[in-house]
Amino acid sequence: MHVLVLGAAGMVGRKLVERLLRDGRLGSRDITRMTLQDVVAPAIPAKPGFPVDTVAGDFAVAGFAGKLVAGRPDVIFHLAAIVSGEAELDFDKGYRINLDGTRMLFDAIRLVGDGYKPRVVFTSSIAVFGAPFPEAIGDEFFHTPLLSYGTQKAIGELLLADYSRRGFMDGIGIRLPTICIRPGLPNKAASGFFSNILREPLVGKEAILPVSEEVRHWHATPRSAVGFLLHAATMDSSTAGARRNLTMPGLSATVGEQIAALKRVAGDKVAGRIKREPDAFIMGIVDGWPRNFDARRAVKLGFTTDEKTFDDIIRIHIEDELGGKFVA
Amino acid sequence: MHVLVLGAAGMVGRKLVERLLRDGRLGSRDITRMTLQDVVAPAIPAKPGFPVDTVAGDFAVAGFAGKLVAGRPDVIFHLAAIVSGEAELDFDKGYRINLDGTRMLFDAIRLVGDGYKPRVVFTSSIAVFGAPFPEAIGDEFFHTPLLSYGTQKAIGELLLADYSRRGFMDGIGIRLPTICIRPGLPNKAASGFFSNILREPLVGKEAILPVSEEVRHWHATPRSAVGFLLHAATMDSSTAGARRNLTMPGLSATVGEQIAALKRVAGDKVAGRIKREPDAFIMGIVDGWPRNFDARRAVKLGFTTDEKTFDDIIRIHIEDELGGKFVA
Numbered sequence: 001m002h003v004l005v006l007g008a009a010g011m012v013g014r015k016l017v018e019r020l021l022r023d024g025r026l027g028s029r030d031i032t033r034m035t036l037q038d039v040v041a042p043a044i045p046a047k048p049g050f051p052v053d054t055v056a057g058d059f060a061v062a063g064f065a066g067k068l069v070a071g072r073p074d075v076i077f078h079l080a081a082i083v084s085g086e087a088e089l090d091f092d093k094g095y096r097i098n099l100d101g102t103r104m105l106f107d108a109i110r111l112v113g114d115g116y117k118p119r120v121v122f123t124s125s126i127a128v129f130g131a132p133f134p135e136a137i138g139d140e141f142f143h144t145p146l147l148s149y150g151t152q153k154a155i156g157e158l159l160l161a162d163y164s165r166r167g168f169m170d171g172i173g174i175r176l177p178t179i180c181i182r183p184g185l186p187n188k189a190a191s192g193f194f195s196n197i198l199r200e201p202l203v204g205k206e207a208i209l210p211v212s213e214e215v216r217h218w219h220a221t222p223r224s225a226v227g228f229l230l231h232a233a234t235m236d237s238s239t240a241g242a243r244r245n246l247t248m249p250g251l252s253a254t255v256g257e258q259i260a261a262l263k264r265v266a267g268d269k270v271a272g273r274i275k276r277e278p279d280a281f282i283m284g285i286v287d288g289w290p291r292n293f294d295a296r297r298a299v300k301l302g303f304t305t306d307e308k309t310f311d312d313i314i315r316i317h318i319e320d321e322l323g324g325k326f327v328a
Numbered sequence: 329m330h331v332l333v334l335g336a337a338g339m340v341g342r343k344l345v346e347r348l349l350r351d352g353r354l355g356s357r358d359i360t361r362m363t364l365q366d367v368v369a370p371a372i373p374a375k376p377g378f379p380v381d382t383v384a385g386d387f388a389v390a391g392f393a394g395k396l397v398a399g400r401p402d403v404i405f406h407l408a409a410i411v412s413g414e415a416e417l418d419f420d421k422g423y424r425i426n427l428d429g430t431r432m433l434f435d436a437i438r439l440v441g442d443g444y445k446p447r448v449v450f451t452s453s454i455a456v457f458g459a460p461f462p463e464a465i466g467d468e469f470f471h472t473p474l475l476s477y478g479t480q481k482a483i484g485e486l487l488l489a490d491y492s493r494r495g496f497m498d499g500i501g502i503r504l505p506t507i508c509i510r511p512g513l514p515n516k517a518a519s520g521f522f523s524n525i526l527r528e529p530l531v532g533k534e535a536i537l538p539v540s541e542e543v544r545h546w547h548a549t550p551r552s553a554v555g556f557l558l559h560a561a562t563m564d565s566s567t568a569g570a571r572r573n574l575t576m577p578g579l580s581a582t583v584g585e586q587i588a589a590l591k592r593v594a595g596d597k598v599a600g601r602i603k604r605e606p607d608a609f610i611m612g613i614v615d616g617w618p619r620n621f622d623a624r625r626a627v628k629l630g631f632t633t634d635e636k637t638f639d640d641i642i643r644i645h646i647e648d649e650l651g652g653k654f655v656a
Contacts, residue, residue, distance in 0.1 A: 091494065130570060139470075140469060140470045141468060141470060142467075142468045142469060142470045142471065143470065143471065143486070144489065144570060144571050145486070145489075145490070146493065146570060148490055148494070151486050151487070151489070151490040154486050155483050155486055155487075158471070158473070158479050158482050158483055158486075159479070159483075161472065161473075161479070162473070162476055162479040165474065166419065166476070242458060242472060242474060243472050
């Protein structure tokens with residue numbers, strides 16, 4: 001089977017590719033070829049057991065998507081996007097990549113024709129929802145995004161459902177929770193602190209907490225995110241019916257609960273590296289974010305997380321990213 | 329004030345234009361100029377008291393929308409659309425007009441810049457919803473359209489909200505109920521029979537009922553539809569907050585209740601002109617349609633209907649379309 005990954009150089013993309021190369025299969029079928037796209041050429045982990053092509057380029061340029069799907073990949077992971085902050089700052093770029101690019105991809109698939117109907121896994125976002133929220137956001141709650149990014153993702157979901165309904169492709173859209181603990185360097189995304197306050201102290205560094213410990217948010221590990229993608233690629237899509245866009249399961253926790261988990265797993269000294277520096281700007285942004293979901297539909301359709309508690313989230317990071325060790 | 333109407337030659341567009349010309353004002357402001365667009369040149373009712381320009385052309389052609397908004401109309405009614413059946417039959421045309429055309433209009437407004445921020449009233453549709461439904465669809469129920477038309481309208485709603493949030497325009501989207509009694513000739517839309525079975529018997533003609541009397545649907549008169557448009561154009565949009573797309577109020581009635589109302593208003597002989605010819609194809613389509621709504625948010629924001637009962641719907645048709653008379 002031929003697998004195409006758009007956005008293969010991103011954090012989730014890299015982890016997905018690593019996993020696919022390690023497994024050598026997707027569901028019950030062997031992978032025989034992979035194509036990895038991103039704006040910069042994605043790195044190929046050493047020694048793949050089958051041909052892996054890399055393509056560097058902007059998938060929202062006319063004709064580009066057509067070339068990507070000309071080889072009729074069986075499964076397409078569409079992870080490519082301009083992130084929320086950038087889509088908000090650069091209106092045209094966000095719409096061009098997140099809306100036009102997604103539509104061009106779907107149209108390129110449609111125009112292959114001749115019975116071609118790949119599974120398309122699209123990463124949407126909980127940013128499709130906008131405050132005010134119920135206590136826990138259910139599977140039938142409406143989409144009133146408060147960012148252009150969330151608007152573009154919500155439109156992508158609608159297109160995915162319609163193109164699938166009309167038989168042009170077989171899409172599944174998944175709304176990922178905020179990934180925690182996000183590996184790599186601290187980033188300036190408003191949501192970065194949820195990971196920073198755990199990741200940095202575990203390697204002996206200080207981290208800034210810009211909000212109160214009461215702030216509640218929705219999380220999943222990178223390992224679970226990859227698991228969601230694999231399940232979305234292999235599940236029986238008919239079980240989703242016409243409602244092909246799903247809120248993924250996650251863990252709802254307050255920042256205080258995150259810190260308590262860090263203390264339990266790594267000790268008070270590690271947790272002591274968190275510095276409280278309230279930031280009114282970030283508090284204002286985070287105030288409009290979803291806090292909790294009731295994602296029972298995805299669970300019923302077989303999506304599972306590896307973590308049951310926030311302690312697990314921290315342990316999984318230590319295991320997957322730190323080789324089992326942290327700086328006590 | 330300058331008013332632009334896109335889709336001015338359609339059924340609702342014509343009634344809106346008639347009303348605006350009759351009133352000569354919109355809310356508290358006098359109309360000083362109108363521009364009417366449609367694919368065919370809209371007719372101008374006799375003797376307008378101010379300049380009325382008509383423009384025939386496809387608003388989804390590059391550059392067209394820019395010309396329409398160059399005169400900086402204060403209020404824009406965007407009623408132009410490919411209807412559901414045609415958008416389903418011609419995929420490219422539906423997306424080109426209903427999605428690209430709407431986006432081109434919004435972008436043309438955005439690109440005027442220089443503080444230009446017109447009120448934009450967009451007619452969406454209850455087709456943004458897809459079965460299965462709750463008993464009555466509430467204001468926070470999600471959008472899972474089962475037609476490309478509904479998908480395109482749902483995308484238009486998302487764009488309207490985002491472009492408004494970013495300050496490019498001041499949009500209000502309204503989801504119209506099925507218009508009943510729709511004037512004119514019987515049409516072949518799957519929903520046509522809801523009007524046909526009332527309108528035709530009132531002029532002495534037979535009409536076909538292709539579904540069972542148990543079928544329940546959601547209706548409003550043309551008079552109410554025009555009222556919704558006027559309120560959407562003049563209301564304080566800040567009262568809608570970020571949730572600018574609203575399900576309009578209507579009347580939920582079964583076909584049996586429609587016929588009972590016809591008997592009460594016009595007599596058994598008139599109702600006797602309805603011929604029952606069950607049509608499995610139409611029954612299948614209608615099965616997926618919304619039956620009832622709880623549109624309390626729109627009511628709270630001041631949207632009202634002229635009709636309180638289905639009897640009123642029939643009386644309003646006799647009054648507005650038949651000069652007060654029907655064929656008993």
